[in-house]
Amino acid sequence: MRTLRGSSNSVCATGGVNLTRRCGRRREQRIDSPVVFSHLRVAESPTGAGRGVFAQRPIERGELIERCPMLIVDGAQGDALTEGADGYVFGWGDSSTALALGYGSLYNHHFDPNATTTEAGDELVITAVRDIDVGEEIFINYLGTAVDPDAVWFDDVVTP
Known part of the structure; x- marks a missing residue:
């Protein structure tokens, strides 16, 4: 204990x-606790992108995957959060920085994702955009709907 x-x-x-x-x-x-999900697991991604989130059971198109509370900060606190957790934080609104709690900051990027994100107040809502199989990694598009590889700020990784 x-x-x-x-x-x-x-x-x-x-x-x-x-x-x-x-x-x-x-x-x-x-x-x-929104962090404990029997339908999700975190494991090393085969894409080379570090850890990712995987389905533990079939997830249907349109199904809610996760509601992630967001830790939202501004100014110097946002700068410190970005420096300390780079790669896991989001821009939020016009000038804020946010860290998704739950598994929210562990979903990897793909230009053809199987899930989408929506901002809902101080939460990030992740929903399946197509059926997801057991063991399949759940991806989101960090750029929303953009598909320009030159617009990403991180190193490319192998995508399945």
């Missing part, structure tokens, strides 16, 4: 995978 100390100096114990939490004198409560 891990022990976490919050900003109010309260000590909370989390029960790991059983997703329970005890804080102070409160009774044990279930923690609903």
Whole structure:
């Protein structure tokens, strides 16, 4: 069991995978976490792009894959986040920087993706644009709908 100390100096114990939490004198409560998905897994991508997100079961076209809460920061904090987590952050709005929580920052890029992203308030919503097979890597297009290879800011990798 891990022990976490919050900003109010309260000590909370989390029960790991059983997703329970005890804080102070409160009774044990279930923690609903968007990070734990039985239909997804993170593994090394065969494209050479590092880790990627893969389907653990068939995912149908139009199905919600994940709702990722976004950690959104501006100014110097955004610069620091970009420097510390380069390759995992997004531009958000006109001048903000965001880190997708859950698996959101681990989806790899493809110009012909099998999933799409939509900004919904302070969440990134990932939805299948076609049927996805078990074991298939889930890709998004980092540029939205653009298909210009010269527009990407990262090194090309082999795409399946």
